[in-house]
Amino acid sequence: MNFEIDATEQAIVDAAERVCREVLAANAQRYDETESFCAESLKALGELGFMGINLPEQYGGFGIGSLAMSAVVEAVSAACASTASALTAHFLATDSILIGGTEAQRQEWLPRCASGELLGAFGLTEPAAGSNPADMRTRAVRENDGWRIRGSKHYITNAREADFIVLYAKTDPEAGARGISAFMIPRGTEGVTFSNPEKTMGLRGSTIYELALDCWLPASALLGQENHGFRTAMEVLDRGRVEVAAMSLGIARAAMEYALKWVDERQIGPKPLSAYQGTQWRIADMHAQFEAARLLTMKAAARRDSGQRFSLESATAKLFAAEACGFITDAALQLHGGYGYIRDLPLERFVRDARILRIFEGTSEVQKIIISRAVLEAARQ
Template structure:
């Protein structure tokens, strides 16, 4: 198991505390009202958690990958909507960290880490989800800048964000090498947002369709032209570990609620947990949760130690997201009819967990990444 240093343990403890004291009491309200989790993000920003993943030189906390994972897990265990908005912010700021110029990093990252700026990551399109190379959004040179046209879909934080990192094709004939990234500041003319999507879960983390027909100066190009695909893939490797951590948080909350329920609920003359069939289910839930945690920590450690960690992040994201689906479903099953009503958070856990098998590449995409990487490594032996 990964050993955290004293500073990391203190930060993780603080994350668990704010999750219980501040985030958890607001989770049901965000879900029921479909209201953006603004207050929770502001609280996280004041405590420095908006930059928990960033180096200290850019205003972040400089935590290790495993420590970042534990913070994300803590937030998700209390309010998955807040965690979704937080990790979407991470995608945007990781884009700048990986692909931006030093000037762009200094201009955006310290304020983002302090919670003064909120970011959004715009890669997915209606006809280009799992394969970004199919994107249709275009960026064409126009004067001393760029004309961007196109539509992005399912963009978390988009309307609330102070900046959007948007990916577009600057060379339609160059495949992946023809993709570049741009920073669009809030209030830019020619950027329009749909109404918030009415999602099944994560209802306090709003997502939008974003249409652009705007002009941006050359300074808005993130890093170098043609490097957008490389940046996006690096960001998604990190993001998949965060989705695995988010999966752990939701699954942990559902499992702990089920332990409490099964040891308090009487069925006949025995506690629910005293029935062997229930014990088996609890054992399966625990085993999947522990396996997911170990795979996630392994991937988070690989993020610190390796230039490429696509295999580890895909394995962690695939297993943890599937485990969260299994654990939340069993939690509802063991709660019976009580799990199906909104008086308890169990049905929210089920709804919130479902998207995790789709976020940052579906489970099917993760299996493709895993298989192709394993086969490639085998062929090199």
Template structure:
């Protein structure tokens, strides 16, 4: 019988079974590698292979393209499970989703057939190349150019902070094909990893998510005509729709890591005895736990509403930008506070690498920056309120 307080009561039985299976796999095969991944900064190839076998690499895609065809709510739950086991793995996974969502939303049928089944199986890893050194929050300022040639297109420019960029089998690259049109002059291109003139440097030395590498990418490439993703000039629209999806997946990552930190803090509070009394018996500690629970459940409800709207928009058309911005902002801000409180509750031990709380705090910090910073999310939210 379903519990009345089950936060995932909306999932279909098959989706619940999938998430239960994924939780077991992550506990057995991914979580045990998280600390070593953080220490060595080795890319999470092994973990992604595990997720590929579990059907998670295509969980965001329809069944016709080899995907799992699960609801947005189930995807939210599934990504949170992966993130709770290993933030680096979840980061690489969701970066892959940004690339495959770009193809799903903007590509021709032939392009979908060529790339999506392989991406869904895990045979081809994707990267989403939008951000540039001078064009982060405003893509219309991008300097990467796409010029038509007799043989197709010439791409020239640079991208930065591209998750999976240097290890991906293909990149979806956004470039300005008509600078006079501003954001309406942005087009997208599928660039295979072996394309001459595509160069990825060493991964950035990041504070957290050390196994989910980000790269600077150099582009001086000749591409065939059919490298253009869908139609010319539709890249900005595609990217914005992709980011609506991606922000909910960032919220999912935050929820997964925040829940892991909160559960660790509660367990520690019950076990830690000081002055003959468990920490959990002290009023101050109990209030800290209450605040963590309130922050987590508030963020969860925002994310679930965004997932509901995502499902509705995909069925009926329309956008869910406000809901996704609220979910991303709410979850990233709440997760940072929850993880910090969990570290505080652990005392000095929480500051050591012997406890996962230290790693979770570092892994979570980027969530308030990438896929649109907290400030950008506030601009989106206020813009919707002030119309």
């Protein structure tokens, strides 16, 4: 498997690292403390074209491979995980158009999404349908040459800030997962109302909302083909899980950097903390977890670019990297002792931000279901 990126991609990753260091990292603590949406950081990424790094050149993207894209997401997340969450939610929306939309819809929406002019949201989860989205109750019914959408969604990232929401709804309730379609809901659509932003544990610079829907959409709002929505959503989530794995690497990397510096600086008795074998073993465990997570993420990214199915690889990378990030951020905080618990340092923010990685885009338990199903199926052949 080839994990190399070319010189053009490396230049793009370097540019991302630069803007992350200079702009995103400077905003991260303020967003967290004031619980304010990461608008300036998204704008800075948009101005450099990073809102379209998941898209081919013909739709305004950079046309880079998934390895380079993962490296960019890692850089964004290392600087500000909230911004990475808002950015990757936008990718879920634009991937939905790329995978499920007609050519005319791709042309209409994607170039403006890539340029940063439009921000997207991805509306799948409902109060009664999280781990099993096929149980969704939001209905789309034909009405006056268009569609009447009735129902609710919750925990939708970017929903109120977004210029459009890709919303999944049941068009054929008898058909289960085969009766779901996707719709484009532009900002300002009458009959779409939002809750206040939810008060979250981490990612406080990214927002999630509950939506109540009783709205009419024209026929053209149907994204691609009727009843093909579930397949689209599952393919989109396969791609998204590689990005969550890359987000995990970013937060873990930032926590590791603090820990490595600190253990040399902190004197405990006659010697620095790094001179104790207990510390060295902890550092070795953190490193091994990080390297394994990065290799699994790279493998999933390479497989994604190969054109083969990559559900197994993306679920494995997401499961392992999210769990590793939890371990690494906790270990980094522990190495700081009481200082790690004080909000002057971002260690406690890293722990809070990392927690969601084991929940969204499919919990760790859901990844295990996907992995075991694929592994058992392969073994039976």
